[in-house]
Amino acid sequence: MLSNLAVRDIETLVHPYTNLATHRQVGPLVIESGKGVFVTDSSGKDYIEGMAGLWCTALGFSNQELIETAYEQMKKLPFTHIFGGRSNDPAIELAEKLKEIAPVPISKVFYGASGSDANDTQVKMVWYMNNALGRPQKKKIISRLKGYHGVTVASASLTGLPNNHIDFDLPLPGILHTSCAHHYRFAEPGETELDFSSRLAAELEEMILREGPDTVAAFIAEPVMGAGGAITPPEGYFEKVNAILAKYDILFIADEVITGFGRTGEMFGTTTYGLAADTISCAKQITSAYFPLSAVMMNERVYEVLVDQSRKIGTFGHGNTYAGHPVGCAIAVKTLEIYKRDKIVEHVRSVAPTFLRRLNKLAEHPLVGEARGVGLIGAVELVQDKLTRASFEGKKGVGAKSVSFALEEGLIVRAMGDRVAFCPPMIITEAETEEMFDRYERALNKTLDWAKGEGLLAA
Numbered sequence: 001m002l003s004n005l006a007v008r009d010i011e012t013l014v015h016p017y018t019n020l021a022t023h024r025q026v027g028p029l030v031i032e033s034g035k036g037v038f039v040t041d042s043s044g045k046d047y048i049e050g051m052a053g054l055w056c057t058a059l060g061f062s063n064q065e066l067i068e069t070a071y072e073q074m075k076k077l078p079f080t081h082i083f084g085g086r087s088n089d090p091a092i093e094l095a096e097k098l099k100e101i102a103p104v105p106i107s108k109v110f111y112g113a114s115g116s117d118a119n120d121t122q123v124k125m126v127w128y129m130n131n132a133l134g135r136p137q138k139k140k141i142i143s144r145l146k147g148y149h150g151v152t153v154a155s156a157s158l159t160g161l162p163n164n165h166i167d168f169d170l171p172l173p174g175i176l177h178t179s180c181a182h183h184y185r186f187a188e189p190g191e192t193e194l195d196f197s198s199r200l201a202a203e204l205e206e207m208i209l210r211e212g213p214d215t216v217a218a219f220i221a222e223p224v225m226g227a228g229g230a231i232t233p234p235e236g237y238f239e240k241v242n243a244i245l246a247k248y249d250i251l252f253i254a255d256e257v258i259t260g261f262g263r264t265g266e267m268f269g270t271t272t273y274g275l276a277a278d279t280i281s282c283a284k285q286i287t288s289a290y291f292p293l294s295a296v297m298m299n300e301r302v303y304e305v306l307v308d309q310s311r312k313i314g315t316f317g318h319g320n321t322y323a324g325h326p327v328g329c330a331i332a333v334k335t336l337e338i339y340k341r342d343k344i345v346e347h348v349r350s351v352a353p354t355f356l357r358r359l360n361k362l363a364e365h366p367l368v369g370e371a372r373g374v375g376l377i378g379a380v381e382l383v384q385d386k387l388t389r390a391s392f393e394g395k396k397g398v399g400a401k402s403v404s405f406a407l408e409e410g411l412i413v414r415a416m417g418d419r420v421a422f423c424p425p426m427i428i429t430e431a432e433t434e435e436m437f438d439r440y441e442r443a444l445n446k447t448l449d450w451a452k453g454e455g456l457l458a459a
């Protein structure tokens, strides 16, 4: 029996990333409140939020300092914009702080309201910049299969997942996808991580040469792939990619929307994996998701071109209403202050061994083919046959089934196909981490029983 709230939901909402037909039968999971790493649904059941919402509520669900900061800033100045040279104190302070902690030399910051619009800004900046530099043919952008960069027309084009393209008439022309750097799934038998990285780098170079280096403007990558399956890169991968991009004067856009601000055990994934980034997209943990805010950080080379071009045209004709929102920026400044004061990076590093030990231990389970992570992000891949790495048939929904058993056990995790991701709030304690994996182990055992009952396992 669906609750009254569920019926009202069904009659009013179109949910993102939801099977809209199934939703009409099963209804929503309504979350009503949160405390620390826990959230509570409308029936009063508690869950460990093992995904920090959507990889974002770094400081958990009840941070009073962020709430008070929002309230105080709302009282003082709930809105002002930064178009036409206007500004506000929190927007300036946040940009200063971002420049201080950026993993590569950053000259300026451009604000938006979502990871998607940050990546759209990146695409537009690259095009604008190459027009300004008098090389209008250098416009193509290379992204990766299974990369996730958002849902707007350009950022969904960058995304390398079929569901973001099918029937949306995407990707846009000029956006290309190179191979996915997932060793477990795509390496040849016996291929080492380093050899796999070399092969992928060679493929990238071939693509650039095939297209013509003077037509390729930029490459975009997440340090750790998120929605593609929480995939950490193979050894040596970014080092090899850096060298190729430098060789053909191709900008490196780092999408740090998930990895930014401590998630990998460094302030940025760019540092963890040595990306030679020219520009960086940030969002999510920048405010611990207490306000929608994104930022594009750019180096001096990119900024100078924008200045020259706007001198010529008369303006930099881009930006949205909420750019530099004083409440969002004040919350972000406070968030960064808390990260520093409470040594969040050190905290992630201190809990990571427990997180990774328990994650890696899942690899012993009969259903788990791969378990791998870094810092406080990782995933398991459920397979039909551990020896051959054969996947389950997609429509059997084995990953999704394990997620629904996890919900029964009081844990929220996310299935991306048969990869199940863990990305808890970064404030999680060791004891809560143990509890999170205890709950998932019980869910996996139920999944195994179910899969056996359905006859899904290899004989």
Ligand SMILES: Cc1ncc(COP(=O)(O)O)c(C=O)c1O
Binding pocket: 054, 113, 114, 115, 116, 117, 119, 148, 149, 150, 151, 222, 226, 227, 255, 256, 257, 258, 283
């Ligand atoms: C790496 C990455 N880039 C971009 C985005 C898009 O961000 P948003 O959903 O805020 O538009 C996401 C969202 O999950 C992401 O994980």
